[in-house]
Amino acid sequence: MKFLAIDTSSKRLTVIAKGEKTAIRDFPDCTAQHSVRLMGEIDIALKEAGISLSDCDFLACVVGPGSFTGIRIGIATVKGLATAAEKPALAVTSFDTLAYAEGSGKKLCLIDAGHGYFYACPYDGRAAGTARYMPKEEAESLIFEGYVPISGEQLPIESKIVSTAEGLLKAAEALSGNARPCAWLEAEYLRKSNAEEGR
Numbered sequence: 001m002k003f004l005a006i007d008t009s010s011k012r013l014t015v016i017a018k019g020e021k022t023a024i025r026d027f028p029d030c031t032a033q034h035s036v037r038l039m040g041e042i043d044i045a046l047k048e049a050g051i052s053l054s055d056c057d058f059l060a061c062v063v064g065p066g067s068f069t070g071i072r073i074g075i076a077t078v079k080g081l082a083t084a085a086e087k088p089a090l091a092v093t094s095f096d097t098l099a100y101a102e103g104s105g106k107k108l109c110l111i112d113a114g115h116g117y118f119y120a121c122p123y124d125g126r127a128a129g130t131a132r133y134m135p136k137e138e139a140e141s142l143i144f145e146g147y148v149p150i151s152g153e154q155l156p157i158e159s160k161i162v163s164t165a166e167g168l169l170k171a172a173e174a175l176s177g178n179a180r181p182c183a184w185l186e187a188e189y190l191r192k193s194n195a196e197e198g199r
Contacts, residue, residue: 001018001057001173001176002018002019002049002051002055002056002057003016003017003018003056003057003058003059003060003090003172003176004016004017004018004042004045004046004053004056004059004060004081005017005018005059005060005061005090005092005168005169005172006038006042006060006061006062006074006077006078007061007062007074007092007094007097007164007165007168008034008038008062008067008070008071008073008074008077009062009063009064009065009066009067009070009071009074009094010066010067010070010094010111010152010153010164011028011029011030011031011067012026012027012028012029012030012152012164013025013026013027013030013033013034013037013038013041014026014027014164014165014168015038015041015042015044015045016045016165016168016169016172017042017045017046017048017049017051018049018051018169018172018173019049019050019051019055020049020050020051021048021049021050022049022169023044023045023046023047023048023049024045024165024169025041025044025045026165027041034069034070034073034074035073038073038074038077039077042077042081053081053084053085053087054085056085056087057087057088057176057179058082058087058088058089058090058176058179059078059081059082059085059087059088059089059090059182060078060089060090060091060092060168060171060172060179061074061075061077061078061089061090061091061092061185062074062092062093062094062096062097062168063075063091063092063093063185063186063187063188064093064094064187064188064189064190065093065094065111065113065119065131065133065188065189065190065191066094066111066119068187068189071187071188071189072187075185075186075187078182078185079182079183079185082182083182087182088179088180088181088182089179089180089181089182089184089185090172090175090176090178090179090180091178091184091185091186091188092168092171092172092175093121093128093131093188094109094111094119094164094188095109095111095119095121095123095128095131096128096167096168096171096175097152097164097167097168097171098110098111098150098151098152098162098164098167099121099123099126099128099150099167099171100126100166100167100168100170100171100174101150101152101162101163101164101166101167101170102148102150102160102162102167104125104126105124105125105148106122106123106124106146106147106148107122107123107147107148107149107150108120108121108122108123108139108142108143108147108148108149108150109121109122109123109150109151110139110149110150110151110155110157110159111151111152112151112153112155112156113133113191116135116136116156117133117134117135117136118133118134118135118136118139118155118157119131119132119133119190120132120133120134120138120139120142122142122147126174131188131190132190133190133191136156136157139157140157143157148160150162152164152167
């Protein structure tokens with residue numbers, strides 16, 4: 001299986017190319033630099049993996065939830081590259097990158113949405129529950145129900161921090177059968193942007 005996978009859904013930038021070798025380009029703080037650095041990191045990753053876009057079986061992209069601008073950058077890039085290379089695209093959620101980085105069992109994947117709110121999705125093994133935008137109190141109630149909280153960064157809620165880059169690699173491998181024509185790629189926001197809510 002050969003593929004390119006990218007995550008621009010947070011301040012982190014992750015680019016993975018898997019061929020005979022697996023190249024992982026992972027940068028913890030790329031705030032406001034995704035559009036500047038993404039294409040260069042894709043070129044580097046592909047070269048390190050020893051493949052080209054034409055060798056890929058599919059291209060994967062994290063579709064959210066997370067940064068509204070970052071998600072759009074990732075989706076637009078993968079749509080453009082997949083169209084040019086005539087390859088299918090795979091949508092991976094931000095929650096998948098957390099869930100697949102962690103072992104089996106009940107877990108609550110958490111992403112900081114700011115202002116005391118979280119994007120949250122419970123997983124029982126690999127089966128995802130309903131993803132929601134919720135306040136801290138609601139997230140804590142799920143923790144009390146036996147869900148282990150996991151995140152890719154430090155949160156206002158005590159949680160286990162996992163590698164989203166490792167999770168993206170495992171999720172792309174596990175979900176590869178869901179790749180479809182790139183026109184099907186859509187953002188998963190869970191709420192309106194701050195600008196839309198302020199109108």
